[in-house]
Amino acid sequence: MGLFSFIKGQFIEVIEWIEDTDSIVYHFPAYDHAIKMGAQLTVREGQAAIFVNEGQIADVFGPGKYELSTQNMPVLTALKSWKYAFNSPFKADVYFVNTTNITDQKWGTTNPVIMRDKEFGMVRARGFGNYSFKVKDPAVFMREIFGSHEDFNPGQISGYFKTMIVSGVSDLLAESGIPIIDLAMHYDELSSQAGAKLQSNFAAIGLALTGFVIENISLPEEVEKMIDRRSSMNIAGNLDQYMKYQTAESIREAANNPGGGLAGAGAGLGAGMAMGQMINQMMTGSGQQPVSANPGGEAQAHNPNQAQTHDVPDKDGNTEQCGKCNHSLKANDKFCPECGTARPEHRFCHECGGALTPGAKFCSSCGTKL
Known part of the structure; x- marks a missing residue:
């Protein structure tokens, strides 16, 4: 191989990027090799090719196949001061930019965001979700974000995106005035509004926000307990x-507490029910008792539900007494409170349990001797 053939073999003749990485920008490895005028440039769908001359963006190519010449590189031709039909090799940096959707990017609040709620006052909230974007203007993106890196992936800009998104979403929630407890039913609307609000921030760096989703906005534990x-x-x-x-x-x-068992639960439950009844009486007024004076002149509470008891006179006008111990009986006494003897009209057969008539010596139901 002669010297001219060797030198000619160093010229770049085919320029393309077969994507096998997650990079947004790929620097074509030209190194110090010159690009041959008339070389073949292949730009696939979802790509853009950018020629950079000494750090300055020159020509941008969309999807298609090109044969490089002064006619389709007007900016580079002007920068290099080439004459028409210039046919010598030239040096330039070539970058390929991925213009497809970059999906499933996560965002979330690193620290709680303080918000003002009409019902709960000042609360701290956390939020997270995902978003997608793509390069809309490759030249602007290269100029504003990429700079002179060899390649570029979404992770290198995720921190900037997260800060931008959290700030925008916090501002949107404050402006919406939606109560904290009603946020969940507005996730779709808030996601759409947040996407529209953030679009200008992405456009400023040559990007387009193609999707934005709020998955959840959570509250501090103490606020959740209050809501419960x-x-x-x-x-x-x-x-x-x-x-x-x-x-x-x-x-x-x-x-859920085997150590305590149902005994502890019963004690606590009984106290709770008693307190509940007291509160219910206070609210309904059923616990109020009128005050009356007793014969001694002292005020005494009167309970309308308490049965009134008095000594009951017999047919001769005398107070009725127990037939066994002569203790005075009251109207509602079925048994003598002194000796336990059944009142005549409330006597029952010890054999069959049937009611006995006063003065009976035998049970009228079973004939048992009394």
């Missing part, structure tokens, strides 16, 4: 239903 309590009371509706709810909760907690 409020929803529990709403479910209860009134004190009676609330006590039923508390009963179920106590049983559930007891089942």
